[in-house]
Amino acid sequence: MASALDDDEISNDDYYSLLNVRREATQEELKAAYRRLCMLYHPDKHRDPELKRQAEALFNLVHEAYEVLSEPQARAIYDIYGKRGLDVDGWEVVERKRSPAEIREEYERLQREREERRLQQRTNPKGSISVGIDATDLFDRYEEDYEDMVGSVPHIEINRMHISQSIEAPLTTKDTAILSGSLSTHNGNGGGTINLALRRVTSTKGWGEVELGAGDTHGPLFGMKIFRNLTPRCFATAQCGLQFSSRGVRPGVTTVLARHLDKNTMGYLQWRWGIQSSMNTSVVRDTKSSHFTVAVQLGIPHTFMMMSYQYKFQDEDQTKIKGSVKSGFFGTVVEYGAERKISRHSVVGATVSVGVPQGVSLKIKLNRASQTYFFPIHLTDQLLPSAIFYATVGPLVFYLAIQQLVIRPYVRAQKEQELEKQRESSASNIAKKKQEAEAAVLLMQESVRRIIEAEESRMGLIILNAWYGKFVTDSSRKHERAKVIDVTVPLQCLVKDSKLILTEASKSGLPGFYDPCVGEEKSLKVLYQFRGVMHQVLSGDTEPLRIPKQSHRIDSDT
Numbered sequence: 344m345a346s347a348l349d350d351d352e353i354s355n356d357d358y359y360s361l362l363n364v365r366r367e368a369t370q371e372e373l374k375a376a377y378r379r380l381c382m383l384y385h386p387d388k389h390r391d392p393e394l395k396r397q398a399e400a401l402f403n404l405v406h407e408a409y410e411v412l413s414e415p416q417a418r419a420i421y422d423i424y425g426k427r428g429l430d431v432d433g434w435e436v437v438e439r440k441r442s443p444a445e446i447r448e449e450y451e452r453l454q455r456e457r458e459e460r461r462l463q464q465r466t467n468p469k470g471s472i473s474v475g476i477d478a479t480d481l482f483d484r485y486e487e488d489y490e491d492m493v494g495s496v497p498h499i500e501i502n503r504m505h506i507s508q509s510i511e512a513p514l515t516t517k518d519t520a521i522l523s524g525s526l527s528t529h530n531g532n533g534g535g536t537i538n539l540a541l542r543r544v545t546s547t548k549g550w551g552e553v554e555l556g557a558g559d560t561h562g563p564l565f566g567m568k569i570f571r572n573l574t575p576r577c578f579a580t581a582q583c584g585l586q587f588s589s590r591g592v593r594p595g596v597t598t599v600l601a602r603h604l605d606k607n608t609m610g611y612l613q614w615r616w617g618i619q620s621s622m623n624t625s626v627v628r629d630t631k632s633s634h635f636t637v638a639v640q641l642g643i644p645h646t647f648m649m650m651s652y653q654y655k656f657q658d659e660d661q662t663k664i665k666g667s668v669k670s671g672f673f674g675t676v677v678e679y680g681a682e683r684k685i686s687r688h689s690v691v692g693a694t695v696s697v698g699v700p701q702g703v704s705l706k707i708k709l710n711r712a713s714q715t716y717f718f719p720i721h722l723t724d725q726l727l728p729s730a731i732f733y734a735t736v737g738p739l740v741f742y743l744a745i746q747q748l749v750i751r752p753y754v755r756a757q758k759e760q761e762l763e764k765q766r767e768s769s770a771s772n773i774a775k776k777k778q779e780a781e782a783a784v785l786l787m788q789e790s791v792r793r794i795i796e797a798e799e800s801r802m803g804l805i806i807l808n809a810w811y812g813k814f815v816t817d818s819s820r821k822h823e824r825a826k827v828i829d830v831t832v833p834l835q836c837l838v839k840d841s842k843l844i845l846t847e848a849s850k851s852g853l854p855g856f857y858d859p860c861v862g863e864e865k866s867l868k869v870l871y872q873f874r875g876v877m878h879q880v881l882s883g884d885t886e887p888l889r890i891p892k893q894s895h896r897i898d899s900d901t
Contacts, residue, residue, distance in 0.1 A: 358408035358421065360852025363837065363845065366422070370413060377409040380854065383790055383836065384783075397782035401854075404779075467511040471715040475503035475529075479702075482723040482730045503529040517544045534559045548572040554584075562588040576603040593618060619643065632657065640671075647671025651678075660684045665694075674699045680706070683742075685750050686757075688712045693738040695731065703730040705738065765862040776857040780833075783855040787836040794838055803841030804891060807877070808870040809834045811850060812859040826860040827868075834869065841873070845888040 359366050362376040382388075384402040389395045411417045480498040509523035521540040527533055536558030544550045549571035556564035566584030573579055579600045586593045595617030604610050607630045613623040621642025628635045634653040640646060651667030666679040675698060682692030689711050696704040702724040709716040722730045766773075798805055812827035833855025837843055850867055851858040858865070865884040870877065873891045882888040 357848055357852040358412055358426075359846070360848035360850070361405065361408050361854065362412070363848075363853060364412075365846050366848075368412070373409060373413050377405065377413075379839075380405045383854075384786060389786070394785060398786050401779065401783055401786065467713070468508070469510075469713045470508040471506070471717065473503075473505040473717040473719070474501055476500070476718060476720045477502045478720050479723050482703075482727050483725070503527075518542070536561070536564075538564070561586055577601065615642070619645070621645065631655065634665075645671060645673060647673070661690075663692075674701065676701060682708070685746070686754055691742070693742075695734045697726065697731055699726065700724070703727065703734060705734040707738065762862045769861050773858060773861060776851075780828075780855050780857040784832050787832050787855060791832050791835045794835060798838065798841060801841065802874050804838050804843060805872040806831050806835040806838065806843075806869065807872055809868065811856060811867045812865055813863050814866055814868065826863070828857070828859045830856055830867070841891075843871075843888070843890040845882070847885055847887045849885050851884070 359368070362368075362373065362380065364372050364376050368376075381402065384398050384405060386395050386399040386402060389398050411421050476499065478497075478499045505525065505527045507523065507525035509521060512520045512522070514520055519542045521542065522538070523540075524535065524537040526535040536556055538554055538556035540552050540554040542550055542552040549569065551570075552568040554564070554566040554568070556566075558564075564584060564586050566582065568580065568582040570580045571578060577600070580598070582597045584595045586595065595615070597613070597615045597617075600612045602610050604626070608626065608628045611623075611625045611627070613621075613625075615621050615623075619642065621640050623638060623640040623642070625636060625638035632655050634655070636649070636651045638649045640648075647669055648671065649667065649669040651665065653663055653665040656662040656664075661684045662681065663683070664679075664681045667677070669676045669678075676696060677698065678694050678696045680692060680694030682690055684690050689709065691710075692708045694706040694708075696706060703722045703726065705720045705722060707718040707720070722734055795805060797803070809829070809831045810827040811830045814827065830853075833853060834843060836855065837845070837853070845853070850856055851865070867882045867884070867888065869880050869882070869890065871880075871890060872878075878891070880888070880890065
């Protein structure tokens with residue numbers, strides 16, 4: 344069983360959906376659902392050999408579901424491990440005689456062991472590439488004489504580059520080794536460094552780290568770092584280091600004290616002593632819809648005050664817009680920009696920086712999984728309106744064009760490819776489920792006829808039409824094809840005392856149902872008559888449904 348647990352997904356029949364009961368269903372609810380389906384599928388009710396064979400298969404499936412869910416130990420195993428957990432010979436994981444609580448405790452232990460095994464295999468690579476581009480000739484050249492400009496091409500060059508990479512190697516559940524390195528070049532001069540850090544988790548409240556480094560520009564490095572939770576709302580870090588160089592040993596110390604001011608707000612105090620000594624205090628407020636930061640720093644050579652705000656749109660693409668102001672002895676810088684998710688693992692962003700005396704710059708950033716690509720483009724040393732305009736409008740127009748011509752078609756093609764793979768892998772299982780559903784519908788015909796007669800006599804609930812699957816109602820998705828199946832008979836069969844109640848489980852597991860569009864969003868549309876009035880209701884795949892209820896009324900002429 345331990346090996347079985349290594350699979351990320353456990354496929355199994357949904358016994359709760361088959362019986363149409365809640366996951367918290369009582370024994371009485373289980374027994375009532377079981378008796379109802381037994382009466383429907385009992386083989387002795389059918390004389391036709393083919394129908395008798397199909398009824399026997401469905402009857403056995405219902406009986407299997409009831410046996411599992413009505414026995415507390417088996418039900419606990421099924422809830423945790425799925426159907427596969429019940430099929431293991433000898434039950435190597437736990438004894439079947441244990442209570443549900445003991446089984447869950449054993450499962451959590453096995454989960455921890457599995458996480459430890461996964462930890463051993465994880466390296467968690469992280470990296471960044473930064474390419475600095477000098478494009479000042481695009482705008483500053485217009486200050487030259489017109490005769491000097493004729494026939495000349497703006498000179499754009501890459502004047503700096505920085506590449507860094509790090510990997511983590513878990514040694515034990517408490518010890519981790521971190522190897523990192525970087526290469527930098529600026530105007531023809533460059534260098535590199537390599538660092539090795541050993542981190543140990545000392546307790547649930549803290550950890551410590553020792554770092555060794557070497558490079559051709561700064562020389563050997565030795566450092567230590569400690570993290571500690573002081574209280575449930577307060578933590579501190581302390582870091583010290585010794586940098587060895589031809590000029591001697593240069594020590595440095597950094598300490599940070601942080602405290603939760605409220606649920607969404609953190610306050611920080613930082614003190615740094617060494618080559619660039621400073622004292623910094625900041626307040627950060629992060630909510631679901633916004634991120635706000637204000638900071639003040641006193642130091643040598645940089646003293647400044649900074650304020651930034653970011654608004655988070657609650658959309659599918661996780662769009663964010665941001666702005667900040669930073670002012671100090673170096674001058675004043677105003678930045679504004681936006682970022683957006685363009686695929687499952689990629690986020691792109693652009694920021695315009697306008698400052699005195701820095702000039703105007705455009706910063707483009709792409710995050711792809713754990714890799715970051717950064718392109719700062721320096722446009723001009725002066726405050727030119729034309730540079731600000733093109734830095735703002737240019738990336739927006741370029742993004743909209745790429746989004747329409749490249750990103751959306753690519754994402755659509757990727758989604759279709761994934762759905763196709765999912766359909767192929769589950770084709771045989773879906774074919775089997777379809778066959779079972781069609782057999783169930785045949786077996787339901789006589790029961791449905793009696794239910795309709797009883798409901799008509801009391802002007803009760805009559806299911807006129809019902810469809811389950813993928814509906815296409817958005818005009819922008821006309822190219823997509825609706826994929827639905829008729830489930831009128833199965834739904835009418837579930838009507839009891841002029842009521843239809845469906846639980847929160849996926850409807851594809853209901854008797855007479857199957858999944859007509861694997862991996863896609865599904866709904867249930869029902870057209871019914873109650874007390875002589877026609878109604879229509881639309882329900883999500885896993886959304887509970889109760890009929891009759893307040894719904895849209897349809898005119899009898901429709």
